[in-house]
Amino acid sequence: MVGYGVVVLVGIAVVLFYPCKAEAQAQAQLNSTFYSKTCPNVSSIVRSVVQQALQSDPRIGASLIRLHFHDCFVNGCDGSVLLEVGGNITESEKSAAPNNNSARGFDVVDNIKTSIENSCPGVVSCADILALAAQASVSLAGxxxxxxxxxxxxxxIANQSGANTSIPSPLEALQNITAKFAAVGLNTNDLVALSGAHTFGRAQCRFFSNRLFNFSGSGTPDPTLDSTYLATLQQNCPQNGSATTLNNLDPSSPDSFDNNYFTNLLSNKGLLQSDQQLFSTNASSILSLVNNFANNQTAFFQAFAQSMINMGNITPLTGTQGQIRSDCKKLN
Known part of the structure; x- marks a missing residue:
């Protein structure tokens, strides 16, 4: 789930994640049984709404995991990406470049919130709904x-400027993306694993068209693109065509959560620049992770799950901080 083009929400078998002391104390308050008495059916409610949404929109799982990703990278996992302009909110993260006309699934989040409020009013946060919806989306896709x-x-608060600067872009160099992950306490293991979230979902032409005809001002396509795949993408995204045409992030199994994202990289069929550069880098540690995940789906699944937990631990508000919004779009 790197940047504008997808959801990037993903993890690794052995993850080195060392939060600062204050952060560790906040994270210690997050646990898997927090709602066991106050809203014991919360996970099944979330899963049911996501499952229903998938029947009419096979993209929605990837979109929901991306919302969680874009939320956590800005002010931590606090539901700020869901806020709309109104009242004390003068600028929304929805209007930031990584989200504008790109982030989606807000209606499904609202439906989840409504269902939960009907069962357990005033108990479950919108930030937790994003985390639970991301897990349900991955699980339901296999x-x-x-x-x-x-x-x-x-x-x-919402932080539009933070969204513009902190969320990794699919057009950025690997060094910059790595730095943005490090800024929120995530390492290259998390980066590679979470990028595997691009094993499902879609991306608009505008997020990779720079690779198709005039890469880095060279007048030629990105040399790391498989020639047959390049021809397909050029047909889908002609130079004067629509910038918003959708393309499968994983051409082999676009709606399934599997390790084909990594096998695609090995054959130079990564859609986004931020994807393919994971296998075009000289960094041996990253290359070994890509190869491992391509050859061992179980290793990828274990890493992805751990990295999703790591990402969900980015500076959460707990205790008496913040509030439990009754409407995810606005403050109480």
Missing amino acids: GPSWNVLVGRRDGL
Whole structure:
């Protein structure tokens, strides 16, 4: 799930993640049984709504995991990506470049919130709904399950400028993306594993068209693109065509959560620049992860689940911080 083009929500078998002391204390309050007494059916409610949404929109799982990703990278996992302009909210993250006319699934989040409020009013945060919806989306697409740590509360501010600068872009160099992950306490293991979220979902032509005809001002396509795949993409995204035409992130199994994202990289069929450069880098540690995940789906699933937990631990609001929004779009 790197940047604008997809959801990137994903993890690794051995993850080195060392939060600072204050952060560790906040994270210690997140646990998988937080709602066991106050809203014991919350996971099944979320899964049911996501499953229903998938029947009419096979993309929605990838879109929901991307919302969680874009939320956590800005002010931590606090539901700020869901806020709309109104009242004290003068600028929304929805209007930031990584989200504008790209982020989607807000209606499904609202449907989940409505269903939960009918059963357990005033208990479950919108930030936790994003984390639970991401897990349900992965599981329903054939991916791994994990115990989602919950107990987050919702933030009171949106940070549009932070969304513009902190969320990795599919057009960025690997060094920059790695730095953005490091800034929120995630390492290259998390980066590679979470990028595997691009094993399902779609991306608009505008997020990779720079690779198709005039890569880096060279007048030629990106040399790391498989020639047959390049021809297909050029047909889907002609130079004067629509910038918003959708393309499968994983051409081999576009709606399934599997390790084909990594096998695609090995054959130079990564859609986004941020994808293919994972296998075009000189970094041996990253190359070994890509090869391992391509050859061992179980290793990828284990890593993805752990990295999703790591990402969900980015500076959550807990205890009496923030609030439990009754409407995810606005403050109480």
